[in-house]
Amino acid sequence: MTEYKTAAVLACAGSGNRMKGSCADKLLYDEGGTPVAAYALMAYDKTEGIDLLVIVTQRDLVPVYQSFKEKYEIQKNVIVTVGGASRMESVLNGVRAVPEEYTFVAIGDGARPLIHPKEIRATLESAWKNGAAALGVHLTDTVKEVDGDQIVKTIPREALVGIQTPQVFQRVEYLDLAARAAETGENFTDDASIYEYYGKKVAFVEGSRYNMKITLPEDLVIFRAMLEVQNEDRTRL
Numbered sequence: 034m035t036e037y038k039t040a041a042v043l044a045c046a047g048s049g050n051r052m053k054g055s056c057a058d059k060l061l062y063d064e065g066g067t068p069v070a071a072y073a074l075m076a077y078d079k080t081e082g083i084d085l086l087v088i089v090t091q092r093d094l095v096p097v098y099q100s101f102k103e104k105y106e107i108q109k110n111v112i113v114t115v116g117g118a119s120r121m122e123s124v125l126n127g128v129r130a131v132p133e134e135y136t137f138v139a140i141g142d143g144a145r146p147l148i149h150p151k152e153i154r155a156t157l158e159s160a161w162k163n164g165a166a167a168l169g170v171h172l173t174d175t176v177k178e179v180d181g182d183q184i185v186k187t188i189p190r191e192a193l194v195g196i197q198t199p200q201v202f203q204r205v206e207y208l209d210l211a212a213r214a215a216e217t218g219e220n221f222t223d224d225a226s227i228y229e230y231y232g233k234k235v236a237f238v239e240g241s242r243y244n245m246k247i248t249l250p251e252d253l254v255i256f257r258a259m260l261e262v263q264n265e266d267r268t269r270l
Contacts, residue, residue, distance in 0.1 A: 037136040037161050040085040041077040041153075041199070042127035045070050045098065045143035046116025059247050060143045061097070064257060069247060070098070071105050072146035072260075078107045080150040082157045083139065085109060089116045089127035121221055125211045131204060137161065138207060139199040140224050147243045147259055153199055156238045160201035163236040167225045169196040170240050194237060197244050200224045206233075 045060050060070040077083050088098045092115045102111045114130045116123030128138050137160060152168055159166035172195055176188045200223065214227045221227050225235045243263060247256055
């Protein structure tokens with residue numbers, strides 16, 4: 034397996050509007066003495082093949098995230114930069130902060146605190162082989178299409194997946210496509226969507242449901258329970 038120099042870009046600039054005031058900043062929510070975003074950062078720090086960590090955050094939180102390196106004994110070099118008006122703009126700012134000698138970028142979320150280094154590594158290896166890759170899980174719920182409050186039809190779920198992060202791309206190609214995408218006015222909900230828009234292929238890597246994204250207030254309860262299970266399940270460590 035040919036390895037390429039790879040940086041991780043961790044999106045930590047979100048507003049957390051859907052938390053409805055349940056905490057001041059979901060990414061800095063403290064669980065067991067460690068903020069949500071720090072759990073994610075430590076997972077990328079432990080991943081073989083990641084050589085640099087770039088954190089994208091709000092301007093007033095830059096000192097907070099700069100303190101993470103020493104506070105949580107992060108071994109890799111860390112760059113903290115400022116995000117933009119949207120997630121896409123923030124991630125693009127983060128990728129632009131990655132030095133030119135890096136061939137690939139792994140785009141992750143600070144709001145996914147239970148991502149495991151094995152899952153990150155598997156996505157890296159797929160991207161190194163295929164050019165781009167995204168982690169995700171197959172859906173287990175029955176999926177329906179609705180029109181207002183009426184169910185229209187059932188959509189076969191066999192070919193449907195829920196996409197997570199990391200999503201890994203060649204740095205130069207990502208910079209080109211993301212900059213072009215920013216001018217279209219389209220709503221890209223993740224970075225793989227940009228690649229799809231331009232007809233580029235992204236390999237799928239099966240992940241796990243541990244890799245949840247904290248978005249709603251109840252997610253903090255689920256996170257707490259899953260963290261406890263993960264700590265007891267030494268096979269995930």
